[in-house]
Amino acid sequence: MPVSLLRPALAVLLFACLTACAGGDGRDAGEPVLAANAALPASVPKGTKLIIGDPPTKVALELSGEIDTFSFDIEWANISGGPLTSEAFRADALDVGAVADIPPIHATWTGLPVKIVAAKFRKDPLDHPTYELGIAPGVAVKTLADLRGKKIAYSPGQAQGALVLRVLTRAGLTKDDVTLVELPSTADVYPNALASKQVDVAPIGGVNIKRYVTKFGRDGATTVRHGLRDDPAHLYVRTVTLQDPAKAAAIREFVAAWARASQWVYDHPKEWIEGYYVKDQGLSAEDGQYLVDLAGEPEIPADWAPVIARHQETIDILAKETGNEALKAGDLYDLRYQAVAADAIKEGTS
Known part of the structure; x- marks a missing residue:
C-alpha cells in the first residue's frame, strides 16, 4: 500500500481503537460500573456534575429557591425536544433530557439506548389536552x-x-x-x-x-379536540449514564427536585406566570394564565405499570405504521426510579 494511503488508514484505525477503549460514553476505563439491577447509591460523591436539558424546571427551581440546594453541580443546557436531546446525548453533551413519550422510542430505534427515570401526566387529561x-x-x-x-x-x-x-x-x-x-x-x-x-x-x-x-x-x-391522552412528560437518560454510580445517584436527587418543582408550579400560578411565561418566555400575563389553566394539576404516579401499558400501545401503533420493531415498553423504564418522584411529593406535603 502506498504511504499516502497507509497513513490515513492508520489514523482511522487509531481513532477507532481509542473510541472503543473509551467506550464512547465519556467515561474513563477502569471506573466503577453500576449494574442495571444494583441498588442506587445512597449519596452523591463530591465533584459530581450533571448536564441537564430542562429549561422550565430550571426556572421553577430558581423561583422556588431550591436551585442552590443540590449536593452536586448542574450545568443547564438550553435544549428541549427529542431530536436536539438525542443529538446532545450522542455527542456526550447531555446527561438528562425532558421530553414526551416518543423520543425514548425513537432513540432506541436509532441505536441510542436510553432509560426513562421519571414520569408525569396531567390530571383529567381529556379536559386538559396538550x-x-x-x-x-x-x-x-x-x-x-x-x-x-x-x-x-x-x-x-x-x-x-x-x-x-x-x-x-x-x-x-x-x-x-x-x-x-x-x-x-x-x-x-x-x-x-x-x-x-x-x-x-x-x-x-x-x-x-x-x-x-x-x-x-x-x-x-x-x-x-382529538379525545386521546396526550400528556406524558418524562425525564430520560442514556443507559450508559446510569452505569456511573455518581451520576445515577445525582439523577435520583434531581428527579425528586423535578417532582417538587412540578408541584410548586401548580401551587404558585401567579409566580409561575410572572417568572416564567412573562419574564422568561416573553408572553403576556393573559397567555400565561391560559397556559396554566390548560395544563391543570400534575399527576406523578408511584406505580408505572399503567404508564408502561399505555406506552406499549403507542409503541405498537408506531411500529405498525413505521415498519420498526415493536419494542417492549418496560425495557425503556428504569424501575429503580419508579417511586422517587411520587415519594418526593408525598414527603413535601406530609
Whole structure:
C-alpha cells in the first residue's frame, strides 16, 4: 500500500481503537460500573456534575429557591425536544433530557439506548389536552372521521407525529387514507402551514391553540379536540449514564427536585406566570394564565405499570405504521426510579 494511503488508514484505525477503549460514553476505563439491577447509591460523591436539558424546571427551581440546594453541580443546557436531546446525548453533551413519550422510542430505534427515570401526566387529561388539531381555513373537519383524504402535518420522532398516528387509528384510518406532510413541529411552523393551506390539519399545542383561532378564526380556522391522552412528560437518560454510580445517584436527587418543582408550579400560578411565561418566555400575563389553566394539576404516579401499558400501545401503533420493531415498553423504564418522584411529593406535603 502506498504511504499516502497507509497513513490515513492508520489514523482511522487509531481513532477507532481509542473510541472503543473509551467506550464512547465519556467515561474513563477502569471506573466503577453500576449494574442495571444494583441498588442506587445512597449519596452523591463530591465533584459530581450533571448536564441537564430542562429549561422550565430550571426556572421553577430558581423561583422556588431550591436551585442552590443540590449536593452536586448542574450545568443547564438550553435544549428541549427529542431530536436536539438525542443529538446532545450522542455527542456526550447531555446527561438528562425532558421530553414526551416518543423520543425514548425513537432513540432506541436509532441505536441510542436510553432509560426513562421519571414520569408525569396531567390530571383529567381529556379536559386538559396538550394538543388540539388545528384545521386550516375553509377545510371541513368536525370529527376524526373527516380526516380521510386530508393533508396532515407530521413530525416523525416527536410527540406530535405519534399523536397523528394514534388519532388516525382512533378514527379507523391508516396513513394511506391521508397525506402525511413532514414538517418540523417547531415554533410557528404548524400554525403558519395551516394558515397558508400547506396542510389541512396539524396538531398544535400550548398558546398556539389560542393564538391560531384568534388570528385566523375570521378566515374560518378552527380546532378539534382529538379525545386521546396526550400528556406524558418524562425525564430520560442514556443507559450508559446510569452505569456511573455518581451520576445515577445525582439523577435520583434531581428527579425528586423535578417532582417538587412540578408541584410548586401548580401551587404558585401567579409566580409561575410572572417568572416564567412573562419574564422568561416573553408572553403576556393573559397567555400565561391560559397556559396554566390548560395544563391543570400534575399527576406523578408511584406505580408505572399503567404508564408502561399505555406506552406499549403507542409503541405498537408506531411500529405498525413505521415498519420498526415493536419494542417492549418496560425495557425503556428504569424501575429503580419508579417511586422517587411520587415519594418526593408525598414527603413535601406530609
